Each structure stands twice: as C-alpha cells, then as structure tokens.
Amino acid sequence: MESPEKLVEMRSITKRFPGVLANDSASFTLLRGEVHALLGENGAGKTTLMNILYGLYTPDAGEIFVRGRRVQIRGPKDAISLGIGMVHQQFRLIPTHTVAENIIVGARDVGFVLRFGRINERLSELIKYYGWSISPTSKVWQLTAGEKQQVEILKALYRGAEILILDEPTSVLTPQETVVLFQTLRKMASQGLGVVLISHKLDEVMAVSDRVTVMRRGRTIVTKPTRETNQRELAFLMVGRELSELEARPMAAGGKPVLEASGLQILDDKGLLAVKNISLRLFRGEILGVAGVSGNGQEELIEALVGLRKVRAGKILLDGVEMTNRPSADFIREGVAYIPAESLRYTAADMTVAENIILKSYRNRRFSKRIFINWKTVYDEAGKIIKDFNIVTPSPFSKAGNLSGGNIQRLVIARELNLQDNIKVIVAAYPSKGLDVASTEFVQRKLVEAREKGVGIILLSEDLEELFLLSDRIIVMYRGEIVGELPRQQFDLEKVGLMMTGVKGAEVKA
Ligand SMILES: Nc1ncnc2c1ncn2[C@@H]1O[C@H](COP(=O)(O)OP(=O)(O)OP(=O)(O)O)[C@@H](O)[C@H]1O
Numbered sequence: 107m108e109s110p111e112k113l114v115e116m117r118s119i120t121k122r123f124p125g126v127l128a129n130d131s132a133s134f135t136l137l138r139g140e141v142h143a144l145l146g147e148n149g150a151g152k153t154t155l156m157n158i159l160y161g162l163y164t165p166d167a168g169e170i171f172v173r174g175r176r177v178q179i180r181g182p183k184d185a186i187s188l189g190i191g192m193v194h195q196q197f198r199l200i201p202t203h204t205v206a207e208n209i210i211v212g213a214r215d216v217g218f219v220l221r222f223g224r225i226n227e228r229l230s231e232l233i234k235y236y237g238w239s240i241s242p243t244s245k246v247w248q249l250t251a252g253e254k255q256q257v258e259i260l261k262a263l264y265r266g267a268e269i270l271i272l273d274e275p276t277s278v279l280t281p282q283e284t285v286v287l288f289q290t291l292r293k294m295a296s297q298g299l300g301v302v303l304i305s306h307k308l309d310e311v312m313a314v315s316d317r318v319t320v321m322r323r324g325r326t327i328v329t330k331p332t333r334e335t336n337q338r339e340l341a342f343l344m345v346g347r348e349l350s351e352l353e354a355r356p357m358a359a360g361g362k363p364v365l366e367a368s369g370l371q372i373l374d375d376k377g378l379l380a381v382k383n384i385s386l387r388l389f390r391g392e393i394l395g396v397a398g399v400s401g402n403g404q405e406e407l408i409e410a411l412v413g414l415r416k417v418r419a420g421k422i423l424l425d426g427v428e429m430t431n432r433p434s435a436d437f438i439r440e441g442v443a444y445i446p447a448e449s450l451r452y453t454a455a456d457m458t459v460a461e462n463i464i465l466k467s468y469r470n471r472r473f474s475k476r477i478f479i480n481w482k483t484v485y486d487e488a489g490k491i492i493k494d495f496n497i498v499t500p501s502p503f504s505k506a507g508n509l510s511g512g513n514i515q516r517l518v519i520a521r522e523l524n525l526q527d528n529i530k531v532i533v534a535a536y537p538s539k540g541l542d543v544a545s546t547e548f549v550q551r552k553l554v555e556a557r558e559k560g561v562g563i564i565l566l567s568e569d570l571e572e573l574f575l576l577s578d579r580i581i582v583m584y585r586g587e588i589v590g591e592l593p594r595q596q597f598d599l600e601k602v603g604l605m606m607t608g609v610k611g612a613e614v615k616a
C-alpha cells in the first residue's frame with residue numbers, strides 16, 4: 107500500500123520568547139487523511155508550534171514543507187493560500203454579521219452582492235454535507251458556541267483549506283456538540299484533509315485521532331498511532347510520571363446553609379431576563395454542581411452570587427448576612443472566592459505574574475505596611491505559589507499576558523485559592539477548562555480539600571464527568587430556571603443530559 111502524502115512537515119522548529127524556549131527543535135508531520143492529536147502539558151508549546159504553521163509567528167530556526175515543497179509562511183495570508191486553516195480558542199467572528207458575511211470577510215472574493223446567491227449555495231452544500239444546522243443567513247450573535255465554531259470551520263473550508271488546525275476546540279462545546287464536531291473531523295479526514303487537534307482530553311484523543319504527537323517543554327517527544335497507545339501511557343508521556351486517581355468522597359455537609367439565594371431574577375447584558383426565578387441553598391462542606399448548556403442563565407447566576415451582577419429581584423444571604431446587590435469587594439471581604447470562566451479577562455495582562463497573584467490580597471498585612479507594599483515578601487510568596495501551582499513562567503516579573511492559556515488559568519486559581527484565609531464560599535466556573543490532565547487533577551484536589559475544610563463550593567461545568575466526580579448534589583439549569591436536582595446517588599449521564607435539553611426532572615424516567 108502506498109503511504110499517504112505528507113501534507114505538512116515541520117523540521118526542527120525552534121522558537122524563543124524572552125526567557126522562554128517555547129519550541130525546542132520540534133518536528134511534526136501531518137498526513138493526508140488523518141486526524142492528528144497534539145498533546146502536552148500547559149505551556150508545552152502546542153499553540154506556538156501551530157501558530158508558526160499558520161504564519162502568526164516566525165520560527166527562529168527550522169524548516170516547513172507543505173505538500174513536499176519548502177515554504178516560508180510570513181503570515182496567515184500565506185498560510186491560507188497554502189490551504190492551511192486554523193480555528194483558535196477565541197472565535198474571531200463579527201456578531202452582528204451573518205454567517206455568510208463573516209465567511210466572506212477576508213476572502214479574496216469580490217462582487218459579493220452579485221455572487222451572494224452562489225456563495226450561499228456553496229455554503230449550504232458544505233453545511234448539508236457535514237450535517238450541521240446553521241444557515242448562511244443567521245446572525246452570528248444568535249448562534250451557540252458550537253455553531254460559531256462550525257462557522258469558523260466553514261470559513262476555512264470555504265477558502266479551500268486542506269490542512270485544518272483546531273486549538274482546543276472542545277473546551278467550549280457541550281458533550282452533544284463534541285459528538286457532532288468529531289463526526290465532522292472524521293468526515294474531513296475521509297475526504298483527504300489533514301486535521302490537527304490540540305486537546306487535553308485524553309478520552310477524546312483516543313476516540314477521534316489516528317495518530318498522536320506528545321510535546322514536553324517545547325520538544326516533540328513522540329508520535330504514535332493512536333491504536334498503539336492508551337490514556338494512561340499518554341498521560342505518562344506528557345507529565346513524565348504516573349497520575350493518581352482522585353477519589354470522590356461522600357458529602358460531609360449539613361447544618362446551616364452558608365449561601366442562600368431566593369427568588370432571584372437577573373438580567374443579562376442585553377437586558378433580557380436570563381435568570382427567571384431561582385432559589386438555592388449551599389451548605390458548608392458541600393460541592394453543588396450546576397449543569398447546563400452554556401447560555402441558560404448559569405453565568406449570570408454565578409456573577410450575581412459573587413457580586414459582579416445586580417439582581418432585579420430576590421435575595422442573597424451569605425452566612426445569614428444580607429448581601430443582595432452589594433459591591434463585589436464586599437463579597438470578597440466576606441470570604442467569597444471566584445474562579446471565573448474567562449480567566450484572561452480577570453487577569454491584568456500587562457501586570458507581572460507576581461502582581462497578579464497578590465492583586466486581591468494587597469491589603470493583607472503580610473504584604474503591606476500601611477500603604478507601602480513590601481515587594482520582597484510579595485516576590486517570595488509569589489515564587490512559592492508559582493512553584494506550588496506549577497505555573498510555567500520565566501520569572502515572577504514576567505508579564506501575565508504572555509503565559510499559555512492553561513497557565514493563566516492556574517494563575518487565577520492560585521490567586522483565588524491560596525491567599526485568602528477566610529474563604530467561606532468558592533464559586534468556580536469551568537475551573538479545569540484549558541488545563542492539562544495534571545493541572546486538572548491538581549485543581550480538583552484543591553476544591554476537594556477546600557470542601558473538607560468546610561468551604562461551600564458552587565461548581566459550574568459542562569463536563570459532566572467532572573461534575574459527577576466532584577459534586578455532592580447537582581442542579582440542572584435550562585432557560586433561566588432549575589429544571590431538576592439530583593443527589594449523588596442518582597447521578598446519571600443520560601438523565602442529566604436530558605434535563606440539560608429542558609426535560610424536567612419529574613419527566614425523566616428513573
Ligand atoms: N507571545 C508570547 N510571548 C512570550 N511568551 C510566549 C508567547 N506565546 C507563548 N509564550 C510562552 O511559550 C510557552 C509555550 O506556550 P504555548 O501557548 O505554545 O503552550 P501550550 O502548549 O499551547 O499551552 P496550553 O495548553 O496552556 O495552551 C509558554 O511558556 C508561554 O508562556
């Protein structure tokens with residue numbers, strides 16, 4: 107049998123950033139017709155390597171061949187004309203434009219209006235072929251995260267991409283959307299495309315890829331056919347040690363609720379009622395899981411619970427103290443920690459890593475004498491936290507904005523969990539999003555430890571496995587309401603999955 111064509115060959119790619127060797131003589135080959143998973147711990151250099159292929163960075167050394175020809179890729183334009191497409195973690199779409207308009211922006215097509223019909227026809231064909239449900243005429247703001255991602259993929263395909271790079275595509279998807287994406291990837295591979303899939307989720311990698319490449323500290327350490335490896339070995343290759351399984355323990359909760367909300371009505375950014383009528387109680391030493399497809403009011407709910415969003419009606423009590431519509435600084439002072447979904451937004455990108463770590467606790471006496479900050483103590487402490495949380499950064503003085511996605515997430519978690527002694531409640535939104543296996547385990551362990559100390563935790567996650575592992579109780583949200591509540595003994599994937607689509611708890615057969 108003839109071996110498939112090499113669509114891409116990257117040889118000995120080296121890329122330095124100030125103080126960091128992001129890619130260290132890394133090599134990577136993508137074959138026609140394969141889904142190739144790219145794995146590695148946070149900061150291993152995956153995004154950098156693929157950004158180089160897409161022309162966003164110029165390598166310091168190394169060679170790139172596309173379909174056997176040596177190429178210089180000076181920017182995304184060069185990449186696109188070589189048939190390379192990339193879907194980033196953050197979508198780059200214009201919300202007020204339609205799907206078709208978004209796809210045409212930047213394409214070399216002229217006479218858009220004239221040929222609009224033809225373009226729509228071609229897009230509809232592609233949409234139908236991949237079995238999607240988006241329409242070329244829908245406005246992007248109306249789409250779910252999964253649909254926006256389809257638009258990004260469609261954009262690449264429409265421009266004739268044969269090589270498609272997806273950077274952690276499933277981190278924004280629901281389990282159902284992930285299934286659809288994987289069908290799409292397999293279809294592309296069977297059409298002769300080459301797909302690069304960056305992911306931290308080993309079960310997904312095992313399910314959808316043909317080959318996997320593992321990176322460690324900027325190097326590509328191994329490439330293997332997926333069927334010749336397993337999750338355990340992959341984790342070992344990435345981390346360089348065996349990982350232990352987290353054991354879930356039964357709830358030790360009870361007594362008075364530490365957080366109590368009743369009759370909440372909350373508006374979203376557009377002024378629409380995102381939370382219609384929600385009441386809940388969180389007990390000490392309890393992890394309350396909140397399941398739901400993103401966009402059903404859960405983001406607005408948790409923002410209200412940490413004082414970042416006003417409620418239109420209802421009451422919030424913390425340890426019996428009325429907190430309704432008080433400023434977020436009061437919530438912090440009263441012991442509410444918040445791990446936000448978009449950690450980047452809650453990081454001061456231009457400040458140093460150390461400054462970010464102490465951001466919330468600079469009034470702490472350890473760091474300041476009256477108004478003067480004791481920088482020596484700050485940097486000592488920061489150094490310790492960087493080590494404890496395994497934050498990959500050249501130094502505590504480096505700009506936080508330059509850290510890899512997973513390391514920014516670790517930074518925020520370190521800041522929230524490490525420096526407050528009086529934490530009563532942790533509100534965690536997608537805390538392991540973007541984290542590699544070792545860090546996910548680390549964060550989950552931190553949450554369990556906090557629970558054991560009596561902290562009440564609200565955990566928002568779209569990863570049902572994570573929710574089932576950690577939660578003592580799960581509530582399911584749909585269209586601004588709680589449609590069901592399950593104690594640990596009744597956790598069931600299908601049941602929760604159904605409730606997430608709006609089937610009420612009582613209607614689900616036990
Ligand atoms: N523009 C930049 N300036 C400075 N350093 C950078 C820049 N981009 C990446 N780095 C550094 O290069 C290293 C590799 O980062 P990269 O984003 O490629 O990692 P990754 O494997 O994608 O990690 P993650 O899983 O967390 O997304 C990290 O230490 C990161 O801080």
Ligand SMILES: [Mg+2]
Binds near residue numbers: 152154512
């Ligand atoms: Mg990355």
